[in-house]
Each structure stands twice: as C-alpha cells, then as structure tokens.
Amino acid sequence: METILDKIIAKKREDIRNMTELTINDLDLSREKRSFIEKLRHTSEMAIISEFKRASPSKGIINANLNPAEQGALYESYGASAISVLTDVYFKGTFEDLKTVREAVNLPILCKDFMVERKQISHAKAAGADLILLIAAVHGKDALKELHEYAAELGLEVLVEIHDDEELEKAVSIGAELIGINNRNLKTFEVNLGTTEKLGPLVRQSGAFLISESGMKTREDVVRAAKAGANGILVGETFMSADNLKQTFRDFKVPLTVPQR
Numbered sequence: 001m002e003t004i005l006d007k008i009i010a011k012k013r014e015d016i017r018n019m020t021e022l023t024i025n026d027l028d029l030s031r032e033k034r035s036f037i038e039k040l041r042h043t044s045e046m047a048i049i050s051e052f053k054r055a056s057p058s059k060g061i062i063n064a065n066l067n068p069a070e071q072g073a074l075y076e077s078y079g080a081s082a083i084s085v086l087t088d089v090y091f092k093g094t095f096e097d098l099k100t101v102r103e104a105v106n107l108p109i110l111c112k113d114f115m116v117e118r119k120q121i122s123h124a125k126a127a128g129a130d131l132i133l134l135i136a137a138v139h140g141k142d143a144l145k146e147l148h149e150y151a152a153e154l155g156l157e158v159l160v161e162i163h164d165d166e167e168l169e170k171a172v173s174i175g176a177e178l179i180g181i182n183n184r185n186l187k188t189f190e191v192n193l194g195t196t197e198k199l200g201p202l203v204r205q206s207g208a209f210l211i212s213e214s215g216m217k218t219r220e221d222v223v224r225a226a227k228a229g230a231n232g233i234l235v236g237e238t239f240m241s242a243d244n245l246k247q248t249f250r251d252f253k254v255p256l257t258v259p260q261r
C-alpha cells in the first residue's frame with residue numbers, strides 16, 4: 001500500500017525534475033560555518049532545535065501568520081541551539097524561508113526537506129543551510145552514504161533520521177555523527193515517544209549524538225527524551241502554536257541526563 005511518505009517522495013521527484021544543477025563553483029564554500037555538532041560537544045543542557053513549520057500533511061495549517069524572520073529571532077532569543085526550516089511544499093515551506101531565517105539569526109540552520117538527489121543538497125547549501133536532514137527510510141544504504149558524503153563535501157552537517165532498528169543500522173553503518181529518532185512514523189503519522197526510549201540507548205552506544213524529534217508537548221516529554229539519552233530535541237508544532245513561547249522554552253530547558261560522551 002502507498003504510504004504518506006511514498007506520496008511525498010513521489011511528488012518530490014516530480015517537483016525537482018526541472019531543478020537546475022548547481023556546481024561547486026556556484027556555491028560559496030567559504031561562508032561562515034555555524035556548526036551544530038560543535039555546540040553539542042560543549043553543553044550541559046539539552047539542545048533545542050526549534051522549527052519553522054507553517055503546516056504539515058497530518059495537521060494541516062499550524063500557523064500561517066508567523067513571519068519567518070521574527071519567529072527565528074524569537075527562537076534565538078529564547079535559547080534555541082539551531083533552527084530547522086521546512087522547505088517542502090507539503091509543509092508550505094520554501095528555500096526563501098530558509099534564507100530569510102538565516103539572515104535574521106546567528107544560529108545553525110537545518111534545511112528540513114525530503115532529499116532524494118544531490119542537486120537538492122546543493123540548493124540547500126546555496127540557500128544558507130548549515131545542516132541537512134537525510135531520512136534513512138527513503139534510501140538504501142549506498143544512496144544514503146553517497147548523499148551523506150556529498151553533504152560533507154559541501155561543508156554541511158547531516159542529521160540522519162531513523163524510526164526503527166533497520167534504519168538505525170543503516171545510519172550507524174555510514175558513520176552518522178548525528179542521528180535523529182523521529183517519534184512520528186512518517187508512514188502512518190502516529191507519534192510515540194517510546195520510539196526514542198527504545199532506540200535512544202542504542203544510538204548513544206554507537207557514539208553518535210542523538211536528537212529526539214517530534215511530538216514534544218510538555219516538559220515531561222523532554223525529560224523522557226533526556227532519560228533515553230537524547231542530546232537534544234526537535235520541536236515544531238508546540239512552538240509554532242504556543243500562546244506563551246518564552247514560557248514554553250523555559251519549560252523545555254532540561255539538563256542532560258546521559259553525559260555528553
């Protein structure tokens with residue numbers, strides 16, 4: 001049966017058919033580097049990657065009124081370690097949003113998209129990304145490795161997203177330094193924080209840094225992720241729809257439970 005992820009990927013392949021190829025010469029590889037992994041090495045608090053997410057396929061519109069530059073600046077002032085910007089159409093995001101946010105803040109920027117080809121990674125770099133997401137469920141091991149290496153050549157850090165043991169194995173085998181456990185199953189959109197609890201200790205055993213992604217609503221949720229070994233969390237909806245964003249950030253600031261390394 002066709003899953004939601006299959007549908008998104010099919011549409012993505014179609015959308016990028018006419019995307020131009022950028023060569024290394026078109027890219028500014030000397031741009032100031034904003035490393036997220038470096039930040040993770042030097043912190044005693046759970047890192048927060050806050051996401052600019054107007055809409056999603058599962059929720060529809062989350063918040064269409066926010067301005068990316070303003071929201072990015074708020075995230076930075078409340079203590080985010082990095083900002084994730086959705087650039088996919090199903091989430092009503094664009095590369096323009098990413099550019100706008102990067103110019104408005106001094107934090108590392110994660111390009112949140114469904115990468116299936118190298119040229120998307122070049123465009124992410126051109127738009128100002130410091131990190132990209134690669135979803136292990138979308139690729140075989142060789143393709144994942146190839147895209148991972150290409151990103152590194154462009155000076156990009158990579159968050160490799162997994163949801164089960166098989167994907168974990170893939171991520172570890174390509175030497176991923178930063179692994180995200182998505183608590184949301186992209187095939188069904190069900191959310192279960194138990195996913196981080198189940199796979200988190202295994203990720204940390206591999207030596208990779210761990211981000212727990214999706215479904216964080218309360219401080220208790222963040223504490224659960226910390227106990228499972230997370231070095232950080234990735235939060236979209238709760239921040240995009242918060243009545244009191246400052247307070248929500250305060251609630252989500254949690255000390256690391258499992259030591260950094």
Ligand SMILES: O=P(O)(O)OC[C@@H](O)[C@@H](O)c1c[nH]c2ccccc12
Binds near residue numbers: 053161213215235236
């Ligand atoms: O809005 P949430 O539940 O806090 O989730 C944020 C983020 O984890 C989610 O947007 C996400 C995780 N992995 C993805 C892959 C593609 C698109 C979106 C995502």
